[in-house]
Amino acid sequence: MKNNSVDERFGGRNDGVAGFIKSNKVTVAVYIVTILLYVVTLFVSPSFRNWHHLMLVLVLASFLIVVSYGQGIVILVRGLDLSVGSMITLSGVLVAAWVSQSNENILWAIPLVLLITTFIGMLNGIGATLLRIPPFVMTLSTGIIVFSVVLGFTEGSPHKGNAPRFLNGMMLDHTAGIPNIVYFLILFIFVAVIVQSYSAFGRKLYALGANPKAAHISGLRNNLLTISAFGISGFCCGLVGMMLVGYTDAPTLTMGDPYVMSSIAAVVVGGSSILGGKGNYLGTVGGVLLLTILSTLITAIGLAEGWRTIIQGAIIVMALIMSSVSERNTKIASAQKNISKSVPETQKV
Amino acid sequence: MVMGKRIKKSRVVNRSILMVLLVSLFAVGVMFVADDAKAEENKRFKIFLSLSYSGNVWQSSAANIVKALAKTPPYDEMVELTEVISGSNVEKQISDYQSMIANGADGIISFPVSPTGLNRVIREGSKKGVLFFMYDSTVTEPSAYNVSYITAGHGENTAQYLVNLMGGKGTVMINRGVPGNSVDMRHYNGSMAIFKRYPGIKVVNEYYGYWDDAKSQQATSQALAAYPDVDGICSQLGEYGVLRACLASGSKKIPFIVGEDTNGIRLAFADPEMQKRGLKGVSAGSPPATAGYAFKLMMELLTENRKDLVHNIEYPLPWVEWDKVKLCKGDVFEDGCNCFPADKVAPTMTDEVLHPVLLPEISLKSAQTGEPMPGARIQPLPKDVTEARSEPGINCNPKSGKCVDPVYEPYMVTPIPVPK
Amino acid sequence: MRNSILERCFNALLTNGAFLALVMYLIIFIIYGISQGSYAVSVYGITVLFNNSIVIAIAAVAETFIILMGGFDLSVAGIVVLTNTLIAVQQGAGVGGALLCLIIAIGVGGVIGCINGFLVSRIGLQSIAATLGTSILCSGIALLVLAQPGGYVPDEIAYTLTDSIGPIPVAAIIALLIGLISWILLRKTNFGAGIYALGRDRTAAELSGIATRSVEFRAYVMAGIFSGLAGFMLSAQTGTGDPHLSNSFILLTFAAVAIGGVSFDGGHGSVIGSIIGAGILALLQKTLFSVGVSSFYTGIFQGSIMLLAMLVGSLSLIISKRRAVS
Amino acid sequence: MSYLLEIKNLNKNFGATKALQDVSLEMQHGEIHALLGENGAGKSTLIKILSGVYPQESGDMLLCGKTYSPKSIVDARSLGISAAFQELSLLPNLTVAENLFLPNIPKNALGLTSAKKVEQMTEQILSEYKIEGIRPSQKVELLSVAQKQRLETVRAMIHDPKLLILDEATAALIDPEWLFEQVDHFTNNGTSILFITHRLREARRLCDQFTILRNGCKVITEKFDGISDGEIFRLMAGRSIDVRFPACASTVDVNNDEVTLSVQNLRADKKIPKDDGITFVLRKGEVLGIAGLEGQGQRELFNMLGGSKPIVGGSVEIEGCSMKIRNPHDAMKSGLVLIPEERKTEAIFPGIKTSCNVSISVLDAVKNWCGIVNRNREIDYVDFASAKVQLDNNYYGMPIDALSGGNQQKAIVGRALLSNAKCLLLFDPTRGVDIGTKQNIYQVIRDFSNAGGSVLFYSTELPEIVGLADRCAVFYRKKVVTEISHDCLSEPAILEAMLGMSPDRISGEDNA
Structure with a gap:
């Protein structure tokens, strides 16, 4: 028995392609659908058949890719972050106000903004753990409060400030034919996957999400872990706010709003369980790409807005049904005593 | 037993103290943030400004223009202006209108969230003598005044x-x-x-x-x-x-x-x-300056400098062709200039905050900050206003039957003949 | 050992979310009354207050059914918008038209509720995700139904429902009626017991012989119907249709439920609390307006009140648990 | 003579797992039948099919000669079979009265449920079944575990079933006599009872016949008379097992050896006087057995030491240093590692690989400078642990919830062994695991103590304590009343102490 390779005995995560597919069925399914959809878009619009379009999809997806990481981590530990919209706006407004067009203040402004959003994220975590306020309500409240503060700070309008040149260049310039942001994305995804799936910290998050009570008893610092998960979400929002400002050149107070529901949708479509403890970031990235390609396709076809919305809703529901079916198939094998679907207890440590 | 009772009682007392503390903290908070604007109560026109969505530069420019005008003499002595953000929720704006009416509004100047949803509350308010001026967006309620470029x-x-x-x-x-x-x-x-x-x-x-x-x-x-x-x-x-x-x-x-x-x-x-x-x-597009125009019209009605006014007023369509763009040196549109250098305003800022004839009191700075232009005084508006067409669903209620269907005829530019 | 009335009140304050909400309401109302004067207690003033809160109140009742069961229903906003547009395009007038509108509201809510119920209880989807999907679907359909704001709601609805009968606002009667119906459904039927049971412990509920799937399904249908009614009341208020309602509606609904002391873990709370919670939101808006707080900061107060309510809620749970132990 | 219940060739599968295979069973009218078997043998599945929770897959069931296939629990009840479940199916947020009548609470003339009427009926039922101290309007969450268990049992009884199923109905009862009385009363009326228990003694006391299930198959149906406990155990385990306990390698010198854990007046409740808490010492290399009836404070002790319950007063010293234990993390740092009571809800991480479940306690030791887990070092640790608990490494890749209870427990014990513990706190570690695993766990405990570790070991099964412990501390009314040294360790001695019979401790009953 000792002859088996390490990876094989670990359940074959690295056990070639077959092993990967076996242990990540949902993720693979998401990518298959995404690729199929991409092929469809190529047929719908011949002008999509070039490198540039692929890069465009990545640039458009980049915001959601980053914000969904935070959302996914929070969902992993049985939370939900409804404050991402406000935090993105906050970051954008602050960075534009402090840095303005030049790059002078960038060295202190960017870290400071990231620090602020991370801190607000951690406040969410503190409310959800120490004060025992359900994350849904906690983040809803901080979302409303932060937005209110931004409104007061800007007196209703982010007049001041353009995007710093650095951020502009980050989002729109190319290096060697590839947009700079794509390099950043690759780096981000790499680090994110390492943190979520290969680090001790990530493992602990999974354990916490799978069974908070057991995690507590096993000596994990549940509160600390949850707070850092929310902190990561805040950090990601800070990044996205800056990216958006770089992309559009000026902040608006509503620029974060679309990312609340779509980040949750991306995480869920990507095969994570909204009840926590399950899912991985690559799946989420697949979910984001799926949604982005879908919206590209819909725009290309030029459907009426009503139909676009309907199709988006339908895709979410269908993705859910698909992942629930594939999950059920794997579950039947392991089901022993669970009576139908039992909802795990929420954090009651 | 006695012991138990005491423990229990003290716990109840503790909890009650906690409760009272929390609640009073909240009450104090409300009082604290409350403006002391209510203090002075000499006879001023109570004007409320109800914004739809704050958050984009357009909305806040419009609001700033109104705020700046309200602070420009002689209006600074005559007007008490309160700004309210109603968001994009019809319910909220209805509630806000009602609060304004209840608080003795003389006039409400507003960007309406919905062309139809506010009609009922506007009708109620109009009956009580409140003037409703809608800028940019319009309502189909006939008792309201619509000042807009939409029909242009x-x-x-x-x-x-x-x-x-x-x-x-x-x-x-x-x-x-x-x-x-x-x-x-x-x-x-x-x-x-x-x-x-x-x-x-x-x-x-x-x-x-x-x-x-x-x-x-x-x-x-x-x-x-x-x-x-x-x-x-x-x-x-x-x-x-x-x-x-x-x-x-x-x-x-x-x-x-x-x-x-x-x-x-x-x-x-x-x-x-x-x-x-x-x-x-x-x-060419929606000008925030409409808000200022609407406000001045309303003030002229209130101060009885204007006797009667049609309800649908058209604001001229701003029109700047690509080869007519001219950079302004100062803070106002002068010598036919029509845009500002990049380091002065955000690229998303709408330039049409100024109008040399209708709004000479307003400078770029006042549109950005809501502060009046130093030394400016309110100038009377030209006597004539352009009456807008009553288009169904825009500024006219088809039920009332007096609407005219829009005619889509360009007038800013001569149409070229259809190429063969 | 007999507790004094005062003591009981304090106990109730901490363990009963609805009671706490009521006390908060009264306190805010006093501030409102002081700053607003006699208008605050005039018939018109009170009618307006009820009218402002009734839509969110009914929506919050709908949401309460689902949250008590430990789920989330994001489709409330979608159903409200869809109902509103459908009512606006219907051509009926008079009492017949009003009745038709009511049927539309209940029908739309029921159908969407059935879809939600099917997705969650039969297919086993996560409620928050499934209802997010149906909500998006609904708003898409609403845009197809009514491409731009317009349409009419029969005057019988628009005027009667927002008026007052003598000194009593119609909206108050409706609130009372909705509160009563939902209270009976939740507290006086086996279905209601099932909802509370399901929210607390699904496995135990199943072993107690409760047909959990059926209860879950019916709860979504009920939530759908109440959401439809909320759309009906919104139509009455605005007198017209508008396919563009913002997401803030759903946030306010959740805020009302949270302020009303309903536990988001499920199994604890009451519809009465949610209705008062909706009242608080409307009252708060008016109060902040009348004391002159800049509307920039409304959100800070809304958020803080929600947190306060939840904080007391979680505090009371700890206390009652401690009491249970000792 | 016709049977009350006949089961013929019943099958039930969960996916690939065969939960029941060709099980047949007959029961007479008025018979009390014991259903025995290890956990995972299929007992639960069988009673859940009988009571209508699961549908059957194939096979026939006849009740009073008629085909019986219930569609739901309610259906089963109306057909005449009702069950009291081991997992307590009461809803804590509903009242006693509501719980009793779920899912069909009686209605008044208006068709609405009436609290008043239901509470009156409940009052009557409670007095009829001789349950005191419970108000019908009380929420169930305020009841003690024993009260809940009684309520659960009564709830099954009030439907006047032809067959009553009692699944571990005595597990939480302090005085099983109440149940025995009710059971007698029931059988006098001709009702049959299917009695599932792990306690052979009770089964012998109540039942005439027993059936043993093993791995989803029926092994035997036999009368209790003339068959020994050992034989029954053998049949349950499927191989000849006399429970063997590993020999103590060395006896601990009570006077000289160093103390690992010293507990002074530990209190979980403010009401307990300062000097009346839990006090004992645990020496290096010692296995200290803890015994006590349900609810006498042993659970609180383990949870306090493990950090999952706040310590109200008293001191904990480890190797002479005073320790503050505020949470499990503190406990672990001090070297105290708890294996909790509820495997499913408190110990395993469902959906996560078994290997990761084991290695969770060494993550910090195997990560590199930037926090990434070194897989090779991790697997070395996991291999080390599973060698000790004899966990097959084929299970590594499976999600832990797909494993049998015994293997899950092995993984959890393995996890505890990796955590650098000075002292293991084992709360009923052998509950619900097969005999093979039990044997493993005994060996692990002994090995651990031989290597110089200390073990605090609670078990509901006295033979385990007698066989394994070096010493035994007996709990009664929230504290250690008696310590029994290795030489005097015997079941009767422990039992006597458990019942509070040590001479200076006999006083009025007061079960908190």
Whole structure:
């Protein structure tokens, strides 16, 4: 028995392609659908058949890719972050106000903004753990409060400030034919996957999400872990706010709003369980790409807005049904005593 | 037993103290944040400004203009202005109107969230003698005053200009506003009416930018990917986002863009680099200055400097063609200048905050900060106002039967003949 | 050992979310009354207050059914918008038209509720995700039904429902009626017991013989119907249709439920609390307006009140648990 | 003579797992039948099919000669079979009265449920079944575990079933006599009872016949008379097992050896006087057995030491240093590692690989400088642990919830062994695991103590304590009343102490 390779005995995560597919069925399914959809878009619009379009999809997806990481981590530990919209706006407004067009203040402004959003994220975590306020309500409240503060700070309008040149260049310039942001994305995804799936910290998050009570008893610092998960979400929002400002050149107070529901949708479509403890970031990235390609396709076809919305809703529901079916198939094998679907207890440590 | 009771009692007392503390903290908080504006109560006109959505530069410019005017003598002695943000929720705006009426409003100047949803509360208020002035967006309630450019034909005029630029043939994309909105519908119908007259014009794609630069930019990027060699883009608010999407598309050529009034697009029109890449167009659209015009009209009615007024008033459509863009040196439109240097305002700032005739009291600075221009005094408005057409669903209630269907005839530009 | 009335009140304050909400309401109302004067207690003033809160109140009742069961229903906003547009395009007038509108509201809510119920209880989807999907679907359909704001709601609805009968606002009667119906459904039927049971412990509920799937399904249908009714009341208020309602509606609904002391873990709370919670939101808005707080900062107060309510809620749970132990 | 219940060739599968295979069973009218078997043998599945929770897959069931296939629990009840479940199916947020009548609470003339009426009926029922101290309007969450168990049992009884199923109905009862009385009363009326228990003694006391299930198959149906406990155990385990306990390698010198854990007046409740808490010492290399009836404070002790319950007063010293234990993390740092009572809800991480479940306690030791887990080092640790608990490494890749209870427990014990513990706190570690695993766990405990570790070991099964412990501390009314040294360790001695019979401790009953 000792002859088996390490990876094989670990359940074959690295056990070639077959092993990967076996242990990540949902993720693979998401990518298959995404690729199929991409092929469809190529047929719908011949002008999509070039490198540039692929890069465009990545640039458009980049915001959601980053914000969904935070959302996914929070969902992993049985939370939900409804404050991402406000935090993105906050970051954008602050960075534009402090840095303005030049790059002078960038060295202190960017870290400071990231620090602020991370801190607000951690406040969410503190409310959800120490004060025992359900994350849904906690983040809803901080979302409303932060937005209110931004409104007061800007007196209703982010007049001041353009995007710093650095951020502009980050989002729109190319290096060697590839947009700079794509390099950043690759780096981000790499680090994110390492943190979520290969680090001790990530493992602990999974354990916490799978069974908070057991995690507590096993000596994990549940509160600390949850707070850092929310902190990561805040950090990601800070990044996205800056990216958006770089992309559009000026902040608006509503620029974060679309990312609340779509980040949750991306995480869920990507095969994570909204009840926590399950899912991985690559799946989420697949979910984001799926949604982005879908919206590209819909725009290309030029459907009426009503139909676009309907199709988006339908895709979410269908993705859910698909992942629930594939999950059920794997579950039947392991089901022993669970009576139908039992909802795990929420954090009651 | 006795012991137990004492413990229990003290716990109850502790809890009650905690409760009282929390509640009183909250109460103190309310009192603390409360303005002391209520203190002085000499006879002033109580005017309320109800914004729809704060958050974009357009809305706050409009609000700032009204605020600056209210602080400009002699209005500074006559007006007590309160600003309320109603968000995009009809319910909230109804509630706010009711609160304003209850608080003895003399006039309410507002950007209405819905053209129809507020009618009932406006009717109630009008009966109580409150003046309702809607700027930019309109309501179909006849007792309200609508001051707007909507009926001035943004859609048909810009579309005609685009057609002229394109020589009557080519492909066009349309960047629309918020779906399900009557203003978007009016603009869109105007544009389409023109495009349909030219068989050579093909509208290849339409999408929604939600009058938002960020969303317009993303949607335009997607649409451009499908139609990279489109000849012209007909945009509602969000044209700066459209431009940025074109710049980022990697294509050397920039299509013609007709859109609204952001500083960014006007600067781009004037940029020789951009012109070299083919950018041409017209900047014409929704002006925040309407708010100031509406406010002054309302004040003239209140101060009885104006006897009667039609209810639907048209604000002239701003119109700046690409080769007519001129940079302002100072803070006001003078010598026919119509845009500002990039280091002075955000590219998403709408330039049409000023009007040399209707709003001479307002400078760029007042539109940005809400502070009056030093030394300015309120100037009377020209006697005549332009009455707007009563278009159904825009500023007229079809039920009342006096509406006229819109005629989509461009007047800012002479239509070219349909090419054979 | 007999507790004094005062003591009981304090106990109730901490353990009963609805009671706490009521006390908060009264306190805010006093501030409102002081700053607003006699208008605050005039018939018109009170009618307006009820009218402002009734839509969110009914929506919050709908949401309460689902949250008590430990789920989330994001489709409330979608159903409200869809109902509103459908009512606006219907051509009926007079009492017949009003009745037709009511049927539309209940029908739309029921159908969407059935879809939600099917997705969650039969297919086993996560409620928050499934209802997010249906909500998006609904708003898409609403845009197809009514391409731009317009349409009419029969005057019988628009005027009667927002008026007052003598000194009593119609909206108050409706609130009372909705409160009563939902209270009976939740507290006086086996279905209601099932909802509470399901929210607390699904496995135990199943072993107690409760047909959990059926209860879950019916709860979504009920939530759908109440959401439809909320759309009906919104139509009455605005007198017209508008396919563009913002997401803030759903946030306010959740805020009302949270302020009303309903536990988001499920199994604890009451519809009465949610209705008062909706009242607090409307009252708060008016109070902040009348004391002159800049509307920039409304959100800070809304958020803080929600947190306060939840904080007391979680505090009371700890206390009652401690009491159970000792 | 016709049977009350006949089961013929019943099958039930969960996916690939065969939960029941060709099980047949007959029961007479008025018979009390014991259903025995290890956990996972299929007992639960069988009673859940009988009571209508699961549908059957194939096979026939006859009740009073008629085909019986219930569609739901309610259906089963109306057909005459009702069950009291081991997992307590009461809803804590509903009242006693509501719980009793779920899912069909009686209605008044208006068709609405009436609290008043239901509470009156409940009052009557409670007095009829001789349950005191419970108000019908009380929420169930305020009841003690024993009260809940009684309520659960009564809830099954009030439907006047032809067959009553009692699944571990005595597990939480302090005085099983109450149940025995009710059971007698029931059988006098001709009702049959299917009695599932792990306690052979009770089964012998109540039942005439027993059936043993093993791995989803029926092994035997036999009368209790003339068959020994050992034989029954053998049949349950499927191989000849006399429970063997590993020999103590060395006896601990009570006077000289160093103390690992010293507990002074530990209190979980403010009401307990300062000097009346839990006090004992645990020496290096010692296995200290803890015994006590349900609810006498042993659970609180383990949870306090493990950090999952706040310590109200008293001191904990480890190797002479005073320790503050505020949470499990503190406990672990001090070297105290708890294996909790509820495997499913408190110990395993469902959906996560078994290997990761084991290695969770060494994550910090195997990560590199930037926090990434070194897989090779991790697997070395996991291999080390599973060698000790004899966990097959084929299970590594499976999600832990797909494993049998015994293997899950092995993984959890393995996890505890990796955590650098000075002292293992084992709360009923052998509950619900097969005999093979039990044997493993005994060996692990002994090995651990031989290597110089200390073990605090609670078990509901006295033979385990007698066989394994070096010493035994007996709990009664929230504290250690008696310590029994290795030489005097015997079941009767422990039992006597458990019942509070040590001479100076006999006083009025007061079960908190």
